[in-house]
Amino acid sequence: MTMKLLVAVDGSPESEKAARYALQFAKDTGASVTILTVITSSVAREESEKVLARIRDAAKEIGIGCDTRSHINSTISRGIIDEAEKGGFDQIIMGSRGLTGLKRVLLGSVADSVTHYAHCPVTIVR
């Protein structure tokens, strides 16, 4: 299965779990992985770089390469969906809750929007 996977991360523990899941999945199936952060302004650029660097380390640990990129979009879910479409990805992988997710919310609003509106399959990791 030579799939192109897009993983949306935001520095939350759930998103890192999703990234690890995707990296392992890619290693097992021969898929390629791109890690994406969507930020609402360039102010968050530095934080975004830190998050991506952590995932790159995790990838090294798992023994697989990955692409990383960062987008600016005022709506996070739209940033993820746009990237998935433009980049021709076969699947989006993301955590069930992000940083703003309250404990009692079982599926965050970003994950909810992405599963609703993405053009491709979406895997929610928890």
Add this chain to the structure above:
Amino acid sequence: MIKKLLVAVDGSPEAEKAARYALKLGRAYDASVTALNVIGVEPPIEREDERKSKEILSHIKEIAKKAKANCKTKSRIDPIVHRGILDEADEGGYDLIIIGSKGLTGIKRMVMGSVAENVARHANCPVTVIR
């Protein structure tokens, strides 16, 4: 490692797509694939409901056979379909649930059905929503 895959099917084209994806993934992982049809009626069920469920599952079996893949099938009765899927996933200890974004009751203009939505929201394991 993914060892046990559960794919929810209801006879809709999206569910068939989900099953094909599950079979492909099952082969890549050498994982077992179980196709589940939840009979969404209050028991006692009628013979017609049972027959329909069998028909849906035997169609998936055929697809698996053509793809030279193994697939187990299972029926489960639960008037709340998503609960039937979630219970099966918990009891069977599956690693991943695969489900179509819209099922048979899905209205065309709705982008995601309520069953897929509830499964994605409440599952204890990863869920892949296929479209």
